[in-house]
Amino acid sequence: MRWFTEMAVFAKVVELGSFSRAASALNLTRSAVSKHVARLEDGLGVKLLHRSTRAMSLTDAGRAVHEQCAVLANAADQAVAAASRLVAEPRGTLRISVSTAFGSHHVAPLLPEFLARYPELEIDLVLVDRHVDLAEEGFDVVLRLTDSPQPTLAARKLADLRFVLCAAPSYLAAHGKLNRIGQLSAHACVRQRLGEEVRAWRLQGPGGVVTPEISGNVLVSSGDAVRRLLLAGAGLGILPSYLVGGDLRAGRLIQVLPRYKPLGSFNALYALYLTTRQGNPKVRAFIDYMIEKIGTPPYWDAV
Numbered sequence: 375m376r377w378f379t380e381m382a383v384f385a386k387v388v389e390l391g392s393f394s395r396a397a398s399a400l401n402l403t404r405s406a407v408s409k410h411v412a413r414l415e416d417g418l419g420v421k422l423l424h425r426s427t428r429a430m431s432l433t434d435a436g437r438a439v440h441e442q443c444a445v446l447a448n449a450a451d452q453a454v455a456a457a458s459r460l461v462a463e464p465r466g467t468l469r470i471s472v473s474t475a476f477g478s479h480h481v482a483p484l485l486p487e488f489l490a491r492y493p494e495l496e497i498d499l500v501l502v503d504r505h506v507d508l509a510e511e512g513f514d515v516v517l518r519l520t521d522s523p524q525p526t527l528a529a530r531k532l533a534d535l536r537f538v539l540c541a542a543p544s545y546l547a548a549h550g551k552l553n554r555i556g557q558l559s560a561h562a563c564v565r566q567r568l569g570e571e572v573r574a575w576r577l578q579g580p581g582g583v584v585t586p587e588i589s590g591n592v593l594v595s596s597g598d599a600v601r602r603l604l605l606a607g608a609g610l611g612i613l614p615s616y617l618v619g620g621d622l623r624a625g626r627l628i629q630v631l632p633r634y635k636p637l638g639s640f641n642a643l644y645a646l647y648l649t650t651r652q653g654n655p656k657v658r659a660f661i662d663y664m665i666e667k668i669g670t671p672p673y674w675d676a677v
Contacts, residue, residue, distance in 0.1 A: 377417070381443040382450065383410040384422065388440050389526060389649065390509045392430065399509070399650070414439075448649055464656040465494035472517040475597045476643070477501040480616060480674070481517065481664075488663050495656060508648050515647045515657050517664075519614075519640040528652050532643045532664055533672045536615050537636035539577070540627040544607040552610075552630050555579060555586050562609030563590035564600050568639060575612060577634040584634070612636045619674035643668075 387396040387407060397404045415422050422436035432440060472481050477499065485497055500506075506513055508527065523529035549561060555577070565572060565588070572593065574585050590609055594600055597617050604611045604618075605626055621627040645661045647654075667673070 377414075378446065378450075380410045380414040380417070381439075382447045383407055384414050385440060385443040385447040386650075387411060387423075387430075388432065388436075389444070395509060444649070448652065451650055451652055463494065464492045464659040466656060467496045467498055468656045468660055469498040469500070469512055469514045470517070470660070471500045471502060471506045471511075471513045471515075473503050473519060474501040475617060476517065476519065478598070480668075484664070484667050488660065491663070492656075492659060495659075508646070514651060514654070515645055515660060518644050518646050519642075520644060521641050523644045523646055526649075527646045528649045529644045529646050530661055530665070532645055532661075533668050533670075535638065535641050535643060535672075536675070537612050537638040538615050538618055538622065539610065539612050539630045539634065539636050540604065540618060540622065541610045541630055542605055542607045542626065543628055545604075545609060546628060546630075548607070555584055555631060555634060558610070559587045559589060561589075562592070563588040564592045564594070564603050564609045564611040565590055566597060566600050566611075567593055567595045573639065576637040577631075578637055579634045583637065612638075614638060616672065616674045619676070623676075 383396065383400065383402075386400055387393055390396050390399060393404050393407050393411075396402075397407045400407065411422065418435075418439065420435040420439075421433050422439055424431045424433060470481070478501065481499065485499070489495060489497065500513070505518070506516060508514075508516060517532070519535065545562075552558065552561070558575075563575070575588055576583055576585050592603060592608060594603070597613055600611045600613055601617050601621070603609070604613070605621065610630060615622070618627055622629060645664065647657050647661075651657045
């Protein structure tokens with residue numbers, strides 16, 4: 375039992391990235407957490423962590439030991455969760471983080487039905503265009519657009535995503551339709567800034583990946599703003615289909631150069647949560663609900 379306790383404490387320190395946060399999560403003092411880790415190091419005869427006043431990192435031995443400790447801690451959490459599922463219903467406050475555009479279009483509209491199913495739940499939905507720290511900021515679940523979920527977090531894929539090169543019929547009527555990738559340089563292209571980076575357009579075509587030369591006099595930091603500019607006839611743009619699927623079906627936007635598939639900075643939507651939340655009724659209920667509602671393929675890609 376002592377070995378298991380020390381391994382569980384060590385796994386929590388690594389998961390949360392600090393002795394103080396692990397102490398808070400485990401309802402222990404920081405000194406008690408430090409002693410558990412020190413006893414584990416003494417018992418194993420290896421140093422597990424490099425520690426300084428400002429930083430902490432795993433040694434090679436620490437990485438190997440942590441993999442096994444995390445498995446043990448996760449198994450214990452799952453055993454407790456399995457028992458809890460028999461009696462627990464989703465209740466309390468569910469704190470969710472998601473990007474502004476996706477949250478506005480595809481999370482907020484689904485919440486009324488979800489809350490009707492689980493009336494003992496309250497939702498704290500935070501729309502923010504940055505990567506939050508789940509443990510530090512107290513989030514139960516984060517919906518993240520990514521290809522590489524953090525390995526220290528539990529993850530479930532909710533949907534595959536695709537991007538579309540499109541423009542309004544009014545723009546194409548005024549400036550001409552495109553038949554070749556080389557024609558892009560002669561058109562107004564609305565570009566999007568991601569943080570401080572303005573990424574080049576990359577498209578997968580019949581002959582491989584191409585990075586066409588583009589020009590344009592509009593640069594914005596919001597996908598919603600790009601969409602509004604395209605609807606107003608400002609030019610061509612690349613957007614995820616979850617933003618423009620309805621516009622494409624309604625004919626407000628038209629896909630351009632359909633043989634070329636834009637390569638986005640992310641291609642999947644994941645629900646991420648701390649491994650200690652596995653089996654948590656409110657987290658499980660929300661993720662299951664989102665998977666049910668999004669469907670396969672995602673409803674925004676329906677023909």
